[in-house]
Amino acid sequence: MTNRERKVTSTGTPPWKSPVALSLLLHLVIVLVAVTGWTWSSPSHEPPPRSISARLISQQPEPSPVVDTRDQPDRDQQRRAEQERQRIEEERRKAEEARRQAEAQAREVERRKAEEERKRQEALAREREAKAKEAARQKAEAEAKERARQKAEEERKRQEDARKKAEEERRRKEEQARREREEAERRKAEAERKRLEAERRLREQQLEALAEEARRAEEAEALRQQQAAAAKAREAQMLSESEKYQALIRERLSAAWYPPSSATEEMTARLQITLLPTGELADVRLVSGSGNAAFDNSALSAVRSLNRYPVPDDRETFERYFRQFTIEFNPRRLR
Amino acid sequence: MNLSVQTKAFALLATLGLIAGCSSNQTMDDGAYDSASDVAAIDQSGGSTVYGGSDDGGVSAETLTEEERMAAEQAALREITTFYFDFDTSEIKPEARDVLVAHARYLAEHPNQRVRLEGHADERGTKEYNLALGERRAKAVQRFLIVNGASRGQIETVSYGEEKPAVMGSTESAWAQNRRVELVFE
């Protein structure tokens, strides 16, 4: 507000950039104020408009250089003319000056009076303006307030919406997460259940298997015992069978063995013999000799002399006892 | 052991003069036993009377003088020149004693008479042992003769063992006749 007033008061020193615009604006404002003020104030306040017109003239010369530029070809002359004209001008102006000073003094009194009037008017205007301004300000302020309120309201609403939206989103997400979690949990539970079920089943199967195994073991044991008994019986049978054939072999070999006259009871020859199931001799090997070649030879010859060894028909007994065995020649009772 | 028992037993019997007719153990002959029996035989010479004193002798005694009867008896005894032994013994049998005494007396009465005692064995057992056994039999007879009057110089012994059997054959009878000592007067 204050800035505006100051502008008005410093008319004498306005910026030289746009003096016309400024002067016009100022005059417009003065007129406007005068008219306005006039209507509702006393007629004593008439003079101020003249002074305003004067001022307008004095301000006219300044755009002249534009015209000068058209007379340039004849400069000296022009310059002396000018100088003369300037001196006439000077004297005229001095006369003018003296008359103006008189007028100024008159006008000064006038002006002071107008001034006062104007000041008073201005104060009034200013007061009105302030009042209007205040009203406008108040109005703007109210409006601003309202706007701000609305804006805040909007903002609040927006925020509320956003919040709600976020909340909604959060809830949705939460719901989804929950669902997912629940789903996962459900699946997990299902898996666990299945696992447990599987484990249970496995355990059951294992138990069953164990039971089965135990049962089988029991059966196997029974069978084994049965077989062992049978095997024992078989063994006994094989043994007795074996002994029978051992005796036969012993008898045959005793009859076939001619101990040499150099034989002594200290001499022993061991032969390992291998038979075919037919009783035929497949191989004979002197495992340990007596140290007497004739004695060893007599044993080898005896073993080889049997065309067929008496062996059991039973293959198992044969394999067990007679496939390969050792014969020891050791005279105990020399003639 | 047997030896000492026998020796003692015999010594006892000899001392008591109870031997006549006693047939000693034939299987238990050995050197010591032979010697003892020879010695005992001398003591028994009187006992031969008991042996000879049979009924027959008593009957003939009446027909002959005592000397004639004795001489005839001795000559008859001396007809026997072979003396027999049991298996593996050199013991003079009791029945041989009178005869051998008769021979001994004859030799004593005829100092120039020489006699060879040939000892024999049967074929059983070993030749060398039988040779020694024959010799022992001959020497048993030799000792008996000497003890009963003959002198050592009159008697020669030889053993043929089983080499010169009197009887061929392998029977008990042949063996018994081959186990002998023969007196050969030259």
Next chain:
Amino acid sequence: MTYRTWMTFPRAAAAILAACLVLVAPARAELLIRITEGADAAIPISVVPFAEQGALPPGDKVSRIVRDDLTMSGEFRPLPPEKMLSLPSRREDVFFRDWRLLGQRYVLVGELSRQADRVTARYELFDVNQEKRILGESAAASVNNLRTLAHHISDKVYEAITGVPGAFSTKLAYVTVDNANGKPRYRLQVSDVDGKRARIRLESREPILSPAWSPDGKALAYVSFETGKPVVFVHELATGKRTKVADFPGLNSAPAWSPDGKALLLTLSKDGNAEIYRMELASGALKKLTNHWAIDTEATYDATGEGIFFTSDRSGGPQIYYMERIGAEPRRITFGSRYNARPRPDGTGDYVYYVHQRDSAFHIARTNLKTGDETILTRTQSDESPSVSPNGRMLIYATKQGENSVLTVISADGGAAYSLPASEGDVREPAWGPIVQ
């Protein structure tokens, strides 16, 4: 059938088969069969008549002599040639299968070839069951000495099979008694072990006893009654030179050589009783070894040459005593019966053989010096004069056959007996000579 199949089965294949069988056979407790007794029979052997190159003198064939030798040992049972399926003389012609079928254990084949007065024998001995040659040699002798050649082959065959040197090339001394015309004629003879090639070394009207071989086989000591009483002579066989070594009063008997041949053991009764003396042959020096009132006789050196065995009746009847060394107290060896006499130890020091009375019979028995076990070896009765072969495997003794005395050879363990062919009259007092290289 199967047998033939097996026999023709390629050996390599059989070996592979056997190896496979061994490999696939399951583990099992190995059976052990003990054979503690052998056949109580002689070993079957075929002595195939030898092929002959060049004319040979008539008489027994070499293979025949070998057969008889082996038979005499009591350890062999030769197959009569007429039972042989083939008569091979070389290995290529020996078909083991055939001999196996005949139950033969060994086959001896050979060939004699004559060059001038020499005959060479090439011979091979096969083990039939093992189809293996166990002897292959050649030997030569003069054409008049085919028996020597034959006995040599017998020795080699015997040794190859039994592991003991043969004693078929040794000599026998014995006494024969010919009672023709009631006048006995005593002959000291020396022959081959089979009684062949006998030669009279001494003939006498009086008994001849106890021939004893010198260790080198060159001389005999014996008892002769030719002077009317027993006197000991030493008789050199090569020259016929006789030496009266003991002619003392009484007995001069039972000569036995010391192992070195330098002394004789004698039984003398010059001091009244039969005692054993040792006489040094070079000097005639006597050493009295026994001094006992009993009969001590029939002394013989033991295997070591240190101790002596002898007969003594110091216990009541004749028994075998052993004096470990000269001067040692005699130890009684025999207890089995009341009559055991004439000890003859074998060369091993394991046994002493002697005449043994059992009941009324006289047998040859032996006692194992280590165990004291006594075995009666003969089944005949009236057995006398045992003499052990130098290889210790055979025993010859005299026994009765009807009225006559004959010589019989048995294996030293009492196996089969083989009577030597008797000449007319008695054959007695056998003495088995040493092995002379």
